Amino acid sequence: MKTEDNIENKDIFLAKWIAGEISDSELKKLVSEEDFNVFQEIKNQSEHLSVPNFDTDKNFSAIKQKLETPKKKSKVIPLWMYAAAASVVIMISFFLFKTSSTVIQTSFGEQRIVMLADSSEVILNAKSKLTYQPELWKFERKLKLEGEGYFKVKKGSTFTVETENGSVTVLGTQFDVNTSDDFFKVVCYEGKVSVKQQNKEVILTQSDAYQNIQNEITTWNSKNEAPTWINGEISFEKTPLKIVFESLEKQFDISIENKTSSNKLFTGTLSNTNLELALQTLTSAMQLKYTISGKNITITE
Amino acid sequence: MTEDKKSVCKPTVFEELYKKHSKDVFNFMFYKTGSKANAEDLLQEAFVKLWKNCEKVAYEKAKSFLFTVSSNLFLNEKKHEKVVHKYIENQNKSSYKDNDTPENVLRQKEFQDKLNNAIASLSEKQREVFLMSRIDKKKYAEIAETLGISVKAVEKRMHNALVILRDKIGKI
Structure with a gap:
């Protein structure tokens, strides 16, 4: 190394050396042997430094979650913070379309509370999906639901829950909507809701329940003050076994194979937290048998 | 990448940017905070900001936006108070050779501890340069671009970092 270079590089030569831009022998001319040995050791050892593992997917989900719940007013609060302040429940199911709006989805057995911009709330049951457009919320209170949600609506303009099977419109009330393929159920816990299905409109008032299974409409009086699922139970009213099984599948992340031809209707309440208990209750009421093998349940006569 | 206008507002583009830069931003924040949890928080915040400003940030500027924003977030949140620097998650035994004597392994272990402490005592600016170079294996030009400073x-x-490390490590 030439002397001029030394002067030019005097405050960066170590950086040059560790990057391989100047050689060991050149460095030895610039530092003592002892220093050189330490530098050499720093170079070797720092080669093996590492940072903790970074979970790309997990962090991306976290980001998406932060984006789903606009900071202003909407936020997701854990369910336990919520006592059972009862209101209305509507049940609706399956596919609604996707827009580029906010989407909140729950997984098997998961429940979430969603606060909307006007402080209306939705409690989403397991395996359900809620889609809405926060920017338009001021102008139009409208959201789409797949699965089941319990709505507590602040008084104000019309509030509409759209589903594949029909829509529910309310003016400040509490109701539960549950929907899946050909199943549509709405229970009004407070206030008044209007249910529209295929151009027919039904008005529900407090404790009215409405259910449509394959175009067979049932209405009854609900004794509950809030949907039972928010308190760890699921209740059914004259519901085909197929729908009961679907509901258990969503809650417990299992798969149920029904080997019976039974299409009896079930009325009763099942545990939302204990699968065995739920199966026992259900099968003894319906005089059926069940076997569990891992995540697969088989139902027989 | 032929379209000259790739909108960051497109979810696919956003995800692509995430895949491309998240690890680097995470490491960068880790060098500053010395904590995985804090680094993840800051990383997430930075990407949330990117999304919220997607209309204003050009695709090509996204990387520098992320580094600048995460840096600022770090400074604002003062997460660096009381940071315990534990970069050297050196489960990485690769620095030992199979035929190493126990004395030698012990000596290396001691050196690693010293190095670790010495790195923690670097200034934040020296530390991030040193670690971006040694861990991320980035060229100085790349680091300069990322930090928005000159290569010099x-x-x-880097030079000063090495001087300080050598000084802190003392005799070996």
């Missing part, structure tokens, strides 16, 4: 400035920080 990067080299100076």
Whole structure:
């Protein structure tokens, strides 16, 4: 190394050396042997430094979650913070379309509370999906639901829950909507809701329940003050076994194979937290048998 | 990438940017905070900001936006108070050779501890340059671009970092 270079590089030569831009022998001319040995050791050892593992997917989900719940007013609060302040429940199911709006989805057995911009709330049951457009919320209170949600609506303009099977419109009330393929159920816990299905409109008032299974409409009086699922139970009213099984599948992340031809209707309440208990209750009421093998349940006569 | 206008507002583009830069931003924040949890928080915040400003940030500028924003977030949140620097998650035994004597392994272990402490005592600016170079294996030019400073400035920080490390490590 030439002397001029030394002067030019005097405050960066170590950086040059560790990057391989100047050689060991050149460095030895610039530092003592002892220093050189330490530098050499720093170079070797720092080669093996590492940072903790970074979970790309997990962090991306976290980001998406932060984006789903606009900071202003909407936020997701854990369910336990919520006592059972009862209101209305509507049940609706399956596919609604996707827009580029906010989407909140729950997984098997998961429940979430969603606060909307006007402080209306939705409690989403397991395996359900809620889609809405926060920017338009001021102008139009409208959201789409797949699965089941319990709505507590602040008084104000019309509030509409759209589903594949029909829509529910309310003016400040509490109701539960549950929907899946050909199943549509709405229970009004407070206030008044209007249910529209295929151009027919039904008005529900407090404790009215409405259910449509394959175009067979049932209405009854609900004794509950809030949907039972928010308190760890699921209740059914004259519901085909197929729908009961679907509901258990969503809650417990299992798969149920029904080997019976039974299409009896079930009325009763099942545990939302204990699968065995739920199966026992259900099968003894319906005089059926069940076997569990891992995540697969088989139902027989 | 042929379209000259790739909108960051497109979810696919956003995800692509995430895949491309998240690890680097995470490491960068980790060098500053010395904590995985804090680094993840800051990383997430930075990407949330990117999304919220997607209309204003050009695709090509996204990387520098992320580094600038995460840096600022770090400074604002003062997460660096009381940071315990534990970069050297050196489960990485690769620095030992199979035929090493126990004395030698012990000596290396001691050196690693010293190095670890010495790195923790670097200034934040020296530390991030040193670690971006040694861990991320980035060229000085790349670091300079990321931090928005000159290559010469990067080299100076690196040089000073080495001087300080040597000083802190003392005799071996």
